[in-house]
Amino acid sequence: MRHSAIILLAAGLALAVLVVFGDLAVVRAVAAFICIGAAALVPWRLHDVAASRDEVRVANPVEAAAVAAVVAGMPDPAVLLDRAGRVLHLNAAAAQLAPALRKNELAQFALRSPEIITALREAIATSEIRRATYLDHVPVDRWMELTITPVPVPTLFGGSDKCMLMTFHDQTPLRRVEEMRADFVANASHELRTPLAALSGFIDTLQGPAKDDVKARERFLGIMHNQATRMARLIDDLLSLSRVELSAHVRPDTLVDLVPIIRQVADGLEPLARERQVTIDIELPDTPVSIAGDREELLRLFENLIENALKYGASGGKVVVSLSQALSGEGAPEVRVMVRDFGPGIAPEHLPRLTERFYRVDVGDSRAQGGTGLGLSLVKHILNRHRGRLLIESVPKQGATFTAAFPQVRPPEAT
Numbered sequence: 001m002r003h004s005a006i007i008l009l010a011a012g013l014a015l016a017v018l019v020v021f022g023d024l025a026v027v028r029a030v031a032a033f034i035c036i037g038a039a040a041l042v043p044w045r046l047h048d049v050a051a052s053r054d055e056v057r058v059a060n061p062v063e064a065a066a067v068a069a070v071v072a073g074m075p076d077p078a079v080l081l082d083r084a085g086r087v088l089h090l091n092a093a094a095a096q097l098a099p100a101l102r103k104n105e106l107a108q109f110a111l112r113s114p115e116i117i118t119a120l121r122e123a124i125a126t127s128e129i130r131r132a133t134y135l136d137h138v139p140v141d142r143w144m145e146l147t148i149t150p151v152p153v154p155t156l157f158g159g160s161d162k163c164m165l166m167t168f169h170d171q172t173p174l175r176r177v178e179e180m181r182a183d184f185v186a187n188a189s190h191e192l193r194t195p196l197a198a199l200s201g202f203i204d205t206l207q208g209p210a211k212d213d214v215k216a217r218e219r220f221l222g223i224m225h226n227q228a229t230r231m232a233r234l235i236d237d238l239l240s241l242s243r244v245e246l247s248a249h250v251r252p253d254t255l256v257d258l259v260p261i262i263r264q265v266a267d268g269l270e271p272l273a274r275e276r277q278v279t280i281d282i283e284l285p286d287t288p289v290s291i292a293g294d295r296e297e298l299l300r301l302f303e304n305l306i307e308n309a310l311k312y313g314a315s316g317g318k319v320v321v322s323l324s325q326a327l328s329g330e331g332a333p334e335v336r337v338m339v340r341d342f343g344p345g346i347a348p349e350h351l352p353r354l355t356e357r358f359y360r361v362d363v364g365d366s367r368a369q370g371g372t373g374l375g376l377s378l379v380k381h382i383l384n385r386h387r388g389r390l391l392i393e394s395v396p397k398q399g400a401t402f403t404a405a406f407p408q409v410r411p412p413e414a415t
């Protein structure tokens with residue numbers, strides 16, 4: 001506007017001088033002034049209109065706040081860039097993921113992973129969605145999936161430009177579940193295939209070389225019976241595990257007395273204890289001790305713990321099963337059932353992994369004992385469902401203690 005005024009002033013002065021010296025008629029001078037005025041004013045008028053439109057687009061506070069709020073409200077890390085890759089908005093999750101990201105600075109400088117840079121360059125060049133997966137190492141190793149979505153935005157004079165919306169998603173938990181599933185299927189197939197191979201081997205032998213050997217037949221049939229029992233046990237354990245997992249989120253709400261359950265399990269395992277020459281000492285209160293629980297699952301839980309103590313701790317000659325009430329680390333009242341043996345114990349490096357599926361300290365020993373490697377995993381899942389916890393303590397050569405701790409039921413409030 002200022003420029004137009006200067007042009008008009010200069011033109012006015014020049015025309016006035018010409019009129020005064022008689023070189024130009026007044027009418028012509030006025031006509032010339034109008035033409036110059038129009039030429040000087042119109043472009044600035046257009047510019048002013050355009051500038052005010054631009055202001056509406058860029059500085060409309062409601063619109064700008066809405067864009068920032070959308071980016072901030074996205075649950076995953078999200079960054080909005082302009083077409084050059086400069087950061088317009090970023091949310092807290094993105095700032096945590098890449099602390100070097102700064103508003104109004106190029107994202108390429110803060111995000112150094114080559115996969116991100118390539119995807120960003122391609123998205124800018126092609127205006128198409130680009131995805132990339134990369135391994136982030138800081139603060140811990142994580143598999144991240146990046147999606148860059150070009151978003152068209154209107155420009156001046158009805159044209160269109162684009163921004164880039166970058167979102168990141170942590171794929172690590174999904175990958176871990178996928179790996180666990182694959183491991184589980186591989187382990188379960190392997191565990192089933194071993195007895196199956198033994199069975200078909202003995203069938204071949206009985207049909208061929210040992211066809212008429214009565215003594216060998218008796219021995220082989222005994223082994224085949226053991227292998228078939230092992231397969232049945234493995235399938236039972238797998239089914240129990242999947243049943244408990246399916247109902248993991250539903251906490252049992254029936255009140256059950258632990259005392260008769262523990263007694264029933266110990267009585268049922270008396271023949272095994274006699275066979276292994278182990279005595280079972282039971283230290284239980286005379287009064288009922290109730291928790292919110294599933295009776296069948298609790299039977300499986302104590303069966304696994306006491307059977308393990310009898311199998312792996314037999315050399316100690318004694319297994320003690322006791323029930324006590326105590327406070328947890330957080331001060332919550334708990335009911336604790338302890339199963340203690342005096343056998344060889346477990347080396348400390350194995351303790352954290354004992355509840356993993358198919359984990360055994362000694363695979364040969366476990367198989368010889370008819371184990372499946374699923375017992376303690378089942379125990380952990382049953383305890384999780386009961387909102388309880390498993391404590392494992394062991395001093396090598398002195399035995400092991402497995403403690404199942406359950407939250408105590410609150411007494412009904414006095415009315």
Ligand code: ADP
Binds near residue numbers: 312344375
């Ligand atoms: P398994 O079917 O092999 O018994 P578990 O999940 O019940 O599977 O136990 C996993 C492993 O933990 C066992 O193979 C054994 O090596 C070890 N273990 C369990 N209980 C005891 C114990 N009381 N003493 C020593 N080792 C034990």
